[in-house]
Structures are given as C-alpha cells and as structure tokens.
Amino acid sequence: MNQQQTFDFGWGEMLDKEKEVKAKEAVEKVVKKKKAAKPMTREEMLTKWKEILSNPKNSAKDQERLKETFEAWKAEEIFPQTPKLSKAEALRMYARLAEMRKGEKLRKMVEETPDNYHLIQNEEQLDWVCELWDEEQEAVGLDTETDGLDIVHGSNKMVGLSISFPTKDQHVYIPVRHDEGVQLSPEYVMQKLKRFIADKHKPKVLHNARFDAHVFSMEGVRLRGIKMDTMIAMWVLNENEASYRLKDLANKYAKFLGVKAENDTFDQLFGKNTPFNQVGLKYALVYAAKDTALTVKLANFIDQQLNRKELKKIRSLYYELENPLLDVCIDMEEAGFLLNHDKVDSIREELYKDKEELEAKLIAEFGDINFNSPQQLQEVLYDVKKYPDVSGKRSTDKQTLKKLAEQFKPVQLLLDYRKATKLLSSFIDKLPVLVKSTGRVYGQFVQNATATGRFASKEPNLQQLPPKARTIFKAPNGFVIIGSDFSQIEPRVLAHITGDEELRKPYKEGYDLYSTLAARTFKVPIEECGDGSKYRKMMKVGLLAVMYGTSMFTLANQLEITVEEAAKFIDDFYDAYPKVEEWIRSIHQQVKRDEYVETMFGRKRRFPNHKQYAEVYDELAAEICRRLGTKRLPSNIWDNEFKDVLPYDLKRRFQNVKGKVERVRRQAVNAIIQGSAADIMKRAMLNLSELAYKYADEGWKVLATVHDEALLEVPATITKEQTEEIEAAMTGAATLEVPLKVDVAFMREWGNETKKNEWFAAA
DNA sequence: CGGCTGGGCCAC
DNA sequence: AAACGTGGCCCAGCCG
Numbered sequence: 001m002n003q004q005q006t007f008d009f010g011w012g013e014m015l016d017k018e019k020e021v022k023a024k025e026a027v028e029k030v031v032k033k034k035k036a037a038k039p040m041t042r043e044e045m046l047t048k049w050k051e052i053l054s055n056p057k058n059s060a061k062d063q064e065r066l067k068e069t070f071e072a073w074k075a076e077e078i079f080p081q082t083p084k085l086s087k088a089e090a091l092r093m094y095a096r097l098a099e100m101r102k103g104e105k106l107r108k109m110v111e112e113t114p115d116n117y118h119l120i121q122n123e124e125q126l127d128w129v130c131e132l133w134d135e136e137q138e139a140v141g142l143d144t145e146t147d148g149l150d151i152v153h154g155s156n157k158m159v160g161l162s163i164s165f166p167t168k169d170q171h172v173y174i175p176v177r178h179d180e181g182v183q184l185s186p187e188y189v190m191q192k193l194k195r196f197i198a199d200k201h202k203p204k205v206l207h208n209a210r211f212d213a214h215v216f217s218m219e220g221v222r223l224r225g226i227k228m229d230t231m232i233a234m235w236v237l238n239e240n241e242a243s244y245r246l247k248d249l250a251n252k253y254a255k256f257l258g259v260k261a262e263n264d265t266f267d268q269l270f271g272k273n274t275p276f277n278q279v280g281l282k283y284a285l286v287y288a289a290k291d292t293a294l295t296v297k298l299a300n301f302i303d304q305q306l307n308r309k310e311l312k313k314i315r316s317l318y319y320e321l322e323n324p325l326l327d328v329c330i331d332m333e334e335a336g337f338l339l340n341h342d343k344v345d346s347i348r349e350e351l352y353k354d355k356e357e358l359e360a361k362l363i364a365e366f367g368d369i370n371f372n373s374p375q376q377l378q379e380v381l382y383d384v385k386k387y388p389d390v391s392g393k394r395s396t397d398k399q400t401l402k403k404l405a406e407q408f409k410p411v412q413l414l415l416d417y418r419k420a421t422k423l424l425s426s427f428i429d430k431l432p433v434l435v436k437s438t439g440r441v442y443g444q445f446v447q448n449a450t451a452t453g454r455f456a457s458k459e460p461n462l463q464q465l466p467p468k469a470r471t472i473f474k475a476p477n478g479f480v481i482i483g484s485d486f487s488q489i490e491p492r493v494l495a496h497i498t499g500d501e502e503l504r505k506p507y508k509e510g511y512d513l514y515s516t517l518a519a520r521t522f523k524v525p526i527e528e529c530g531d532g533s534k535y536r537k538m539m540k541v542g543l544l545a546v547m548y549g550t551s552m553f554t555l556a557n558q559l560e561i562t563v564e565e566a567a568k569f570i571d572d573f574y575d576a577y578p579k580v581e582e583w584i585r586s587i588h589q590q591v592k593r594d595e596y597v598e599t600m601f602g603r604k605r606r607f608p609n610h611k612q613y614a615e616v617y618d619e620l621a622a623e624i625c626r627r628l629g630t631k632r633l634p635s636n637i638w639d640n641e642f643k644d645v646l647p648y649d650l651k652r653r654f655q656n657v658k659g660k661v662e663r664v665r666r667q668a669v670n671a672i673i674q675g676s677a678a679d680i681m682k683r684a685m686l687n688l689s690e691l692a693y694k695y696a697d698e699g700w701k702v703l704a705t706v707h708d709e710a711l712l713e714v715p716a717t718i719t720k721e722q723t724e725e726i727e728a729a730m731t732g733a734a735t736l737e738v739p740l741k742v743d744v745a746f747m748r749e750w751g752n753e754t755k756k757n758e759w760f761a762a763a
Numbered sequence: 764c765g766g767c768t769g770g771g772c773c774a775c
Numbered sequence: 776a777a778a779c780g781t782g783g784c785c786c787a788g789c790c791g
Contacts, residue, residue, distance in 0.1 A: 062791095088791055373787055374770050397771060422772065426785055452781060454775090461783045464774040490775090548779040557778085638776065655776060662778095670780040674775090678781090707775045707781085 048085045049073070055087070062091065069094040099271075106269055109286050117289040119281055120174040121182045126192055129163065129172055133196045138166045139203035139227040139299065141292030144215040145284065147177070147275040151214045152333060153436035158186060158215045159277045160284060161193075164292035171289035173281075181281040190219045203227035205299035207246045207291070210447075213330045229326055230298045235448035236318045237305055240606055244448060250294045257297040263290070313602025317679075321601070322447060325682055328689040328702060329445050329455075335701040335713065336440030337462065337473040340749060344432050344472045351420050351428060358417040365410040371417055387411075427469035431460060441473070445704070452671045453603045453678040455705055463706045470751035479699065480716045480746050483753065484726050485709035486684075487741040488513060489677045490547060496736040497600070497672065500579035507738035514539045520576040521569070542569055546580065547673055549666030552635050563635060584669055591668040592618070599675035600734070601683075607664045617661040620654040677708065680734045685710060687729035695722070711750070720760055 049070050053063070069090050072078045078097050120126055133140065141164030148156035160175040176186040196202050198221050205228045206212050213223040231244050241249070247263040254261035269287065270279055279287070306315040362371055366385070369376040377396045381387050387408060391400045398415065405411040434441045441460065449456035457463040475481045486492075491513055495503040506516040511526075518529040518539035529535040538559055545555045556566035574581040591597055592614035596606040621633055627645050628634065634642065637651050685702070688710055692700040695714070703711040710730065714722070723744055731740040745753035754762075 091791070370787075372771095372785090375787075395770085418772085422785075426773070430785090449783090450781060454781060456782055457774095458783060461774080464772090464783065466773060469773090545779075550780090551778045553778045555779090635778095636776090651776095659777070666780065674781060709775085 045073075045085050049090075052085070052087050052090055062087075065094040066090050069097055072097050102269060102271070105264065106283055109269075110282050113282070113286045114171075116170050117285055118170065118172045119285045120172050121184065121281075123184065123188075126174070126184060126189065129174070130192060130196075132165045132168060132170055133163070133193075133202070136165050136167055136202075139205045139296070140165055141171075141294075141296040141299075142197075142204045142206050142212065143288065143292045143295065144212045145276040145288055146215055147277045149211075151211070151218060152336075152442040153218070153438050153440075158219055159275075160288065161189075162288035162292045164289065164296050166296050171293050173285040173288045175281055175284060178277050178279070178281060178284065186219060190216075190221055194221045197221050198224050200224035205230060205295055207231050207295045207298070209326060210330055210333070210444075214333065217330075217334060223330075226323065226326060228299045228302065228323065230295055230302060232322055232326065232448050233299070233302045233306070233318050236314060236322055236603070237302060237311075238606070239451050239604070240608065246291060246294060246298070249298060253298070253301060256301050257294070259294065259297065263294065313598070314604065317602050321679070321682055321686070324686055326447065328685050329447055331689065331692075332445050332702055332704055333442055335703050336436070336438065336442040337703060337750070338440050338476055339432060339435050340472055340474040341432070343474070343749065344428060347468065347472065348424070348428050351424050355417065355420045355424065358413055358420065361410075362413050362417060365413065371414060372421065377414070381411075423466065423468060427465060428472070431469070431472060434460060443704075450678075451605055451667075452675040453599065453682070454674065454707060455678075455682075457704070462704050465750075467751050471749045473750040475713055475716075475748055478716055479713055480718065480748060481703065481750055482712045482714055482718070482723075482726065483709055483745045483747060483750075484688075484712070484730055485743050485745075486677075486681065486730065487743050489680065489708045489740070490673050491543060492736060492738050492740065493600070493673050493676045493680075494547060494580070495738050497676065498577075498579045498583040499737075500577050500583075503577050503580065504738050507741075512536075514543070517543065517573070517576075521573045523572075538569070542573060546570065546573065546584075547670060549662075549669055567635065587669050587672065588614075588665050591664060597668045597672050599672055599679050601676070601679040603675050603679060605668070605671040605675065607668065610661070610664045613657045613661050614664075617654070617657045620650065620657070623650060624654065680740070681705060681708060681710075684730045684733035687733060688712065688726065691725055691729050723756060 053066055053070060066087070069078070073093070078093055078100070118125070120129055141162075143162050144158050145160045145162070146156050147159050148154075150156045157177060159177045160173055162171070162173045164171045174189055175181060175183045176189050177183075190197075197204075197216055202225050204223075204225055206226060207229070208231045209223065209226045209229040213226075216223045230246070230249070234241060234244055234249060243249070245265065247265045250257060250259060250263045251261040254263075266274075266276075266287070270283075276284065305311060306318060359371075366380045369380055371377060374396045378394050381396065381404070382389055382394050385408075387404055390403045391397075398418070401411050401415050405415060431441055436442065443460050443462040444458050445462075446456045446458060449458075455463070473481075491503075492507060495507060502520065503517075505511070506513045512531075514536045515526055515529040515531075515533075518524075518533070518535035519526040521539065521542075522529075522535050524535060529539070541558055542555070544550070545558075550558075552563050552566045552570065555570070556563045559566060559569075561569075587597060591607060592611060595608060595610050596604050598604055624633060624637060624646060625631065627650075628642065637646060637654065685705055689702050692702050692712065694700075698715050699713075700715075701713040703713050705711070712726070727742045727744060730742045734740065744756050746756070746759040747753055
C-alpha cells in the first residue's frame with residue numbers, strides 16, 4: 001500500500017516536471033523568436049560566430065563546415081539571408097556556399113573539357129563511334145547514365161552512355177533521353193551499338209558492370225565481353241578498401257593512374273537527387289566521359305597489380321572465378337522470384353490476427369506502450385513490473401525475455417508479438433511492394449560486399465528470409481524450384497584443411513559427423529549420441545564454437561553449463577582431434593607473421609597492423625603464464641585469485657590489446673573456413689550456370705545462392721539424370737580430402753521441400 | 764522530413 | 776573488462 005502510494009506520487013511528480021519543462025521551453029522559444037526578429041549587428045554576429053565555433057559538441061564535419069563558412073562570411077563572400085545567426089543557419093549558409101562554389105566548379109569543368117571528349121548527337125557522329133569501335137583492339141571503357149536506380153523492370157531508364165577508346169584516346173558521350181538538347185533516339189543508338197555491346201569478343205571494362213548490364217538488358221541488349229569490372233577486381237585486390245566508388249578509388253590511387261585527385265562525385269557536382277536527364281549535355285559529356293576514361297586507367301592499374309607474381313592466385317581468382325561469376329550474378333538478378341499473391345494474403349491475414357490479439361493482451365498486461373520500443377519496454381519491465389535484471393543491462397532482447405518468460409508468463413506474449421511483427425514488417429508486408437509488372441521480385445546479389453568472399457544480397461535481401469516468408473515465392477506453372485545445398489560444407493572444409501584424419505573419418509566412412517565427434521569427445525558409446533541426444537546437440541554447438549572462436553563464457557551460456565565444464569568440453573574435443581587445435585594455433589602464428597590469411601583458392605583476407613598488437617599480446621601473455629606457472633591463459637585474468645600474482649598494470653596493458661588481437665584471430669580462422677566454403681560455392685555456381693545455359697531452351701534459370709545452397713527454376717518435367725547433373729555440378733566444384741555431399745530438394749513454393757526420391761516416386 | 768545511431772533480429 | 780564469424784534491414788529516437 002505504502003509502496004503503491006510512493007510510486008504513484010513519484011510518477012505524478014515526474015509528469016508535472018515534464019510539463020513544467022515543456023512550458024518553459026515553449027516560453028523560451030517565443031522569446032528567442034522575438035529577439036531574432038531584430039537584425040544583428042556585425043559585432044553581435046561576430047560574437048555569435050565565436051560562440052557557435054567554440055561549441056565542443058560540434059561534430060568534426062560540422063566544425064570544418066562552420067569554419068569555412070565563417071571565413072567566407074568574413075571575406076563577405078556570403079551573407080546570411082535571415083537576420084538571426086545560429087548553428088543551423090550557419091550550416092544552411094554553408095549549403096548555399098557549397099552550391100555557389102559547385103556552380104563554379106562545373107563551369108570550370110566545362111571550360112576545360114578536353115578536345116578528345118565528344119558529344120555524339122547525330123548519325124554521322126555515331127558512325128564515327130562505330131568506326132572507332134571496329135578498329136579498337138584494347139578494352140573500351142563503358143558506362144551508362146540513368147535517371148535513377150530502379151532499373152530491373154523498374155521505373156528508371158538509360159539516359160545516355162559513354163565510351164572510352166583507349167588506343168586513339170577518344171572519349172564520347174551519347175545522350176539519348178536528356179530533357180533538352182539534340183539527341184539520337186535510344187532505339188537507334190542501341191541498334192547501331194548492339195553488335196559491339198553484345199559481342200563477347202569485344203572486350204570492355206566497366207565499374208559496377210552489374211548495373212550497366214541491367215540497363216542494357218532493359219534496352220534489349222545483353223552486355224557481353226566484360227573483361228574487367230573494376231569495382232569487383234578492386235575488391236579482390238583489397239577487400240578492406242574504405243569505398244569502392246569510382247571517384248574515391250580514382251582519388252586514392254590518383255598518382256598511380258596519372259590523374260589529379262580532384263574527382264567529384266555526381267552528388268557533389270550536381271546535387272543530390274538531380275536526375276541525370278536534367279543535366280545539360282555539355283556538363284553530362286565532361287562528367288560521363290571522364291568516368292569511362294578513369295575506368296580504363298583503373299583497369300590498367302589493377303591488371304598491373306594482378307600481374308605481380310605474389311598475386312598470381314588472386315589473379316586467377318579474379319579472372320577465372322569472380323569475373324565469369326558476374327554473368328551468373330546478372331542472370332540471377334534478372335531471373336527474380338515469382339510472388340504468390342494468394343499466399344501473401346493468407347499469411348498476412350493470419351499474422352495480423354495474431355498481432356491484434358497479442359496487442360490486446362499486452363496492453364492489458366503492460367499498459368498502452370509501443371512494444372517495438374526498447375526504451376519504453378525497459379521502463380515497463382524493469383521499473384513498473386520490477387522484473388529482475390537478468391542481463392545486467394536492462395536488456396529487452398530475445399534471450400533476456402526468454403529467461404524472464406520462464407518466471408513471468410506474460411513475457412512470452414512479447415516474444416510472440418516480436419515474431420509476428422518482425423515477419424510482417426520485414427517480409428510479408430515488404431516483399432509484395434517490390435513486385436514488378438512481371439509478377440516477380442528482383443533482389444540484388446552483391447559480389448564485393450563481404451570480407452570473406454561470400455555473396456551478400458540486398459533490396460531485398462533474399463538470403464535472410466525466414467522459412468515462412470520463403471513460402472510466398474513459387475515456381476511458375478509447370479516449373480519447380482530446386483534447392484541444392486552443400487551438406488555441412490564448413491565442417492568438411494575444416495576436416496580438409498586441418499588434416500585431422502579422425503575428423504575426416506565420419507565423412508569417409510559415411511557416419512554421422514556430430515554423433516561420431518560426440519562419442520569420441522565425451523568418450524561414450526556412439527549409440528548414446530544419436531539424433532536428438534544431448535551429446536550430439538552439445539557437439540553441434542561445440543564445433544560451431546571452435547570454428548567461430550567462441551569464448552568459454554559464451555559457450556557455457558549457450559549450453560547452460562559452467563565455464564569450467566565448457567573449457568573441459570573443448571579441451572576434450574581438442575584431445576580427440578589434436579590437429580584442429582594445432583591448425584588454429586598455426587593460423588594465429590601465420591596471421592601474426594603475414595597480417596593476412598588465404599582460403600583454399602587463394603582469396604586473401606588482410607589484417608593491417610595486426611602484427612604490432614599481436615607481438616605485445618604474445619609478450620604479455622607469456623609474462624602472465626610465467627607468473628602463474630601455467631601453459632594457457634586463464635579465462636579471466638581479473639579473477640581475485642590472481643590479485644597478488646598479476647600486477648594491475650600488466651593486466652591493464654594486456655587488456656588493451658586483448659580484444660583487438662583475439663578478434664583478428666577469430667576472424668582469421670573463420671575467414672579461411674567460411675571463405676573456402678564461399679570459394680567452393682562460387683565455383684559450384686559457375687558449374688550450375690553452365691548447366692542452366694545447356695538447358696536454357698527448357699527454361700532453366702539460376703535464381704539465387706544462400707551461402708551453402710543454390711536455387712534453380714526448372715521445368716517440373718526435369719529428369720533424374722538432370723538432377724544428378726545438378727548434384728555433379730556442385731560436388732565437382734572442388735576436390736577435398738573428404739567427399740562433398742549435396743542434398744537436392746524440389747519445391748513448388750520456396751521452402752516447402754519434397755525430397756528427391758519422393759519427387760520421382762510421385763512422378 | 765532525411766540522415767544517423769542503437770537495439771534488435773533474420774539468414775548461413 | 777568483455778564475452779561468436781559473415782551479412783542486411785527494421786523501428787524508435789534524436790538531430791539539424
């Protein structure tokens with residue numbers, strides 16, 4: 001009773017205070033406005049400037065802009081348009097200043113247009129371009145300009161294209177859909193240029209060719225003969241590049257390309273959201289032709305780098321794997337996934353019903369708050385309901401809520417609500433909006449987005465659909481989606497790479513991996529480690545922990561055992577499979593020495609500056625072990641039992657590098673395993689793509705890859721032999737010391753699997 | 764209103 | 776003092 005009263009009082013008081021503050025703020029606002037109405041004198045403004053500039057809260061970027069604007073103001077280059085001066089107003093001044101200077105830049109650019117840049121506006125000029133292209137022996141630079149990014153059956157179109165001919169050093173821009181100016185029609189231009197663009201023997205270099213390929217596709221021409229995509233090649237060369245935008249690369253490597261490091265992006269020159277069709281032709285020429293000229297230079301630079309003998313493996317990785325894979329990527333993006341509208345409707349109806357019911361119950365239980373707000377949820381759970389803070393961070397994530405739900409039933413409602421709303425907001429309500437006139441959703445597969453070599457997918461990300469969301473995609477009538485996935489690819493790579501014969505055994509002899517591992521590690525009969533047994537379950541988590549470098553703390557948490565038990569578990573595993581630990585340690589040594597690691601197919605992941613930290617780490621770790629008289633680091637150096645043996649300063653210095661070094665070590669080990677698996681998958685994708693071309697007449701398409709799985713769309717009449725060809729395409733991707741295994745499933749709707757033998761039994 | 768960050772969560 | 780690798784994306788909340 002007493003507590004209740006106190007609580008009510010506190011709450012009410014808080015509300016009153018909030019009101020008071022708001023009222024005060026409102027008054028202040030009015031006062032400020034009145035003040036601002038009077039024009040400021042120059043002295044007043046100077047004072048204000050100093051005040052604004054001395055605000056320590058300004059971001060570095062803002063501060064730079066403010067200073068620049070202040071200088072311009074002092075030089076009377078710009079005047080404030082309103083009589084008041086504030087940080088916001090100063091930043092607006094900066095925008096106007098930038099606008100003014102941008103205009104200057106553009107004017108200057110046009111004035112300095114090189115005389116080997118040509119605007120192509122009539123048939124005669126286009127004939128000249130064709131002549132140039134006929135005579136060209138080198139790879140031309142090619143680029144398209146569009147009025148937006150929605151290009152695969154979307155709303156945006158090619159506005160013009162630029163071509164650089166390196167032999168004669170001539171650069172052209174061909175406008176076709178600009179708002180103003182003399183232009184040839186896109187149909188005419190494409191008709192004339194098709195024989196070059198579609199010719200695989202006419203080499204081209206592009207920056208982000210995937211994009212241009214789609215643009216050309218929508219004009220009815222398939223881009224062939226991509227000799228190099230400088231964006232992807234640059235990524236293979238250096239996966240740590242801060243930006244892969246052409247202008248950023250050109251500026252960064254300017255001196256190697258023999259250009260000035262003054263290449264502005266489109267946004268910087270023309271302003272954000274300016275559609276290219278509104279750009280005047282003479283501006284378009286100098287901007288677009290420069291792009292292809294830069295691309296040619298960048299391509300030459302990259303190829304030179306790839307010729308270095310220490311990059312031999314990288315060279316073949318690019319030219320023999322990544323570059324041909326670009327075509328597969330383009331195919332996948334143009335294939336798309338067919339949406340089943342009826343299925344969307346039924347799932348949506350069901351989920352909305354769930355959501356509403358849950359909402360009603362939640363409001364009754366927790367009050368009318370926004371259950372998607374961690375902030376509001378925190379208050380209700382920990383202040384109002386006074387639930388125990390099991391995470392120690394007032395966390396409201398799934399793991400925490402799960403724990404709370406054991407004790408407090410209504411918390412389960414929150415978990416259910418999250419699940420339903422996540423499914424709705426991210427997938428069921430989102431994907432149908434993206435459907436094009438073809439009835440399909442087209443996601444992107446990005447080749448240069450990961451540090452390990454995997455594909456990434458976006459807009460929408462087709463690699464993160466939960467099982468339920470997958471079912472809204474279907475095969476067209478008479479077709480079936482085939483899911484072909486590598487079984488346990490990463491453990492197999494581990495078995496191959498570590499050279500551990502015991503680890504290879506289950507694969508060679510056809511036993512279940514996890515059961516075998518569990519029996520050996522826990523020293524129990526294999527009969528006790530069958531499917532669903534606790535040993536097998538633990539082993540699955542344990543092996544993942546080994547490959548990801550999970551700490552004993554986290555592993556203990558996951559398995560709901562003590563840290564000591566977790567450490568014993570992993571020790572026992574290493575005892576049973578000593579080569580695994582040996583290999584991991586050798587990788588730690590290697591990454592310390594080389595600052596990079598390599599996958600099976602020579603893909604590199606670099607860790608710049610790791611060496612210096614690793615040296616400190618190893619030194620201090622040795623010192624700690626020496627003082628403790630142990631061989632291995634303790635899991636917690638801060639433990640009280642070491643208080644007298646380990647000086648604080650030693651612990652502090654070690655702590656400084658510990659996180660950094662151990663993170664790199666985990667990443668290095670994982671990059672080899674995950675990256676090798678990615679290499680294998682990419683090689684498989686090439687094989688599958690060839691197969692799809694072989695059966696192109698029947699309508700075969702490669703739809704997607706989800707890391708260890710490939711998806712194809714094929715006629716439902718597919719034969720057993722053809723299915724075996726798919727399997728062979730995958731297993732033939734690499735020869736390992738253990739066999740590769742592939743599981744094939746048949747799906748009328750994605751995710752709804754029929755196994756191979758059932759499928760053919762039914763047919 | 765758009766950009767950004769943090770918390771959270773989906774996939775492999 | 777911090778605890779598992781690779782990604783993309785949603786919402787809330789804040790800022791200018």
